[in-house]
Amino acid sequence: MAATREHIVSAALALVADRGIAATSIDDIAAAAGVAKGSVFYNFGSKSALFETIIAEGVARLTAALQAASDGLTGRAAVEAMVTQLLVHIRDHPDFAKLAVAEVFRTGRQWQESIRNIREDSIGAFRTVVAQAWPERDTTLTAAALFGATVITGLEWLVFQPDRSLEDVRDAVLATIR
Amino acid sequence: MAATREHIVSAALALVADRGIAATSIDDIAAAAGVAKGSVFYNFGSKSALFETIIAEGVARLTAALQAASDGLTGRAAVEAMVTQLLVHIRDHPDFAKLAVAEVFRTGRQWQESIRNIREDSIGAFRTVVAQAWPERDTTLTAAALFGATVITGLEWLVFQPDRSLEDVRDAVLATIR
DNA sequence: GTCTATACGAAGATAGAC
DNA sequence: GTCTATCTTCGTATAGAC
Secondary structure, eight states: OOOHHHHHHHHHHHHHHHSSSTTHHHHHHHHTSOOOOOHHHHHHHHHHHHHHHHHHHHHHHHHHHHHHTTTTOOHHHHHHHHHHHHHHHHHHHHHHHHHHHHHOOOOOOHHHHHHIIIIIIHHHHHHHHHHHHHHHHSSHHHHHHHHHHHHHHHHIIIITTTTTTTHHHHHHHHHBBB | HHHHHHHHHHHHHHHHHHHHSTTHHHHHHHHHHTTTTHHHHHHHSHHHHHHHHHHHHHHHHHHHHHHHHTTTHHHHHHHHHHHHHHHHHHHHHHHHHHHHHHHHHHHHHTTTHHHIIIIIIHHHHHHHHHHHHHHOOOOHHHHHHHHHHHHHHHHHHIIIIIOOOHHHHHHHHHHBBB
């Protein structure tokens, strides 16, 4: 059933955000999702296929959100809108954010296809607005710096200072970058 | 022997940087280090103790390097020196950088004591220079943004654009932050 | 101090009942 | 489509020889 898949996906995301994929067993996921282990394999085939799905869905959702946020905007306004949207997305999907940060720079993993899209698509969205706002700068490195400042500050917020407001965090990031 | 410990530590670091701690077995580490599995346990006691050691040593070395870099400097010069030193450190110890990024925001892990120091000590060093350079800003969030921009750009450099020069990367980061 | 051999549990995956 | 039971492999850790 579709509901079963949803339960499995959200239970898996919650667990791996805190412990990583390898440290999370299908037993743990099935128990947290309230289903039997066999159902996980019936619905996803294998552990790595499960995480391919989870990561691919998460990247697609993030990329779409980032692009929508800067739609119709140009220059610095587009950059600021995208930074803000990234913070909102991290707040609303903190588990995916943690998983993504933990996995982006690893090579030689089973679900690497999906992982690569974190960088190519999501940071790629930043590249587009950066190229338009600051054509004289090194686009890829600047996009990485912007993305990095936003993501790390967002996670600092959620993990260590959850009582801060979105506005505080956004202002701190925007004040740091120019 | 001390050399055995060194071999184990460096083999372990290289493996976990790419696969994560849980996905790396003591068998793999022993084989890569050229020693027997028993020697790993004799020298470190357990897998988690091995990584406690590796992480604690890495955090201490990073924190010392960051503090030394800004020593005697004030204001923006101190910030720039620390950013540059962090990039140098990432270039020279890329495996530790990958491990650190993958683990910082996880909670409830066995080696959490050592991990917490990544944030408290290393980002703490940034906090000090930020507080001095921009007293009007939110110190902790700004330090996180600065640290995040530098680390993520540094890893983008090493993992995806290894042919770029340190100067290019440093200039891109410094141009992005103000 | 380092090795080999082994105990023991954990985890991915499958088979078959319902 | 979901469950329980089971197979098999892998991985941490220990014991004991060298």
